[in-house]
Amino acid sequence: MIWSKETWQQIEPVYQEIIALPFIHELKEGILPKEKFLFYIQQDALYLAEFGKVLSGIAGKLSSFEHIQAFLGFSKDTIIVEKALHETFLNESTLELKPSPTCLLYTNFMHAQLATQALPVAMASVLPCFWIYKEVGDYITEHQIPGDNPYQDWIDTYSGEEFAEAVKKAIAICDEIAETCTETQRATMTEAFVMASRMEWMFWDSAYRQEKWPV
Numbered sequence: 001m002i003w004s005k006e007t008w009q010q011i012e013p014v015y016q017e018i019i020a021l022p023f024i025h026e027l028k029e030g031i032l033p034k035e036k037f038l039f040y041i042q043q044d045a046l047y048l049a050e051f052g053k054v055l056s057g058i059a060g061k062l063s064s065f066e067h068i069q070a071f072l073g074f075s076k077d078t079i080i081v082e083k084a085l086h087e088t089f090l091n092e093s094t095l096e097l098k099p100s101p102t103c104l105l106y107t108n109f110m111h112a113q114l115a116t117q118a119l120p121v122a123m124a125s126v127l128p129c130f131w132i133y134k135e136v137g138d139y140i141t142e143h144q145i146p147g148d149n150p151y152q153d154w155i156d157t158y159s160g161e162e163f164a165e166a167v168k169k170a171i172a173i174c175d176e177i178a179e180t181c182t183e184t185q186r187a188t189m190t191e192a193f194v195m196a197s198r199m200e201w202m203f204w205d206s207a208y209r210q211e212k213w214p215v
């Protein structure tokens, strides 16, 4: 079976929990309190800055010209989005922004995967970031009631054609790499994918709770 198909089946329960989150429901209805969205965007800017570095780190370890080009493109797009978020939603004071416990957990996990795991495992760790956002973007678009939604730009970004193409490419590259792996390596890739998917759930949940450091 194709690695990505088999692996998505593993996270289907996590995905169902994601679309059941109040953050996603209220985003879809356009009733998410502004301060919760802002908390999310601020943490996302911090997340994207690290994620962009991890993507270019993966590119640096790849050998096929086509794969390198794809991952450098993903990295560049991530940094462009991060910069745009800063310009649209954030101001000077965000220089003092500090990552929430969940944001730090997720970005450190990605960096650790890149630094200590085999390349296919690091690639599997970054894939939920693409794929889950695509599914969530499509889900919201399909279940939205027409009308004004202050978060429409965000929704359109992740349900658009351009993003769909990037996600397709990321999945295809992971499948191609998985084909060259042993069963054990493929299982480790799946484990990494599941772990990152759980952190995607946590990221939205932590934004809804405006998570603080306990001490």
Ligand SMILES: Cc1ncc(C[n+]2csc(CCO)c2C)c(N)n1
Pocket: 044, 047, 048, 051, 074, 077, 078, 081, 128, 129, 130, 131, 133, 166, 200, 203
């Ligand atoms: C926590 C978190 N996870 C995933 C994304 C989505 N995303 C971020 S970068 C990128 C790749 C190309 O731009 C994608 C799909 C996000 N914004 N925040």
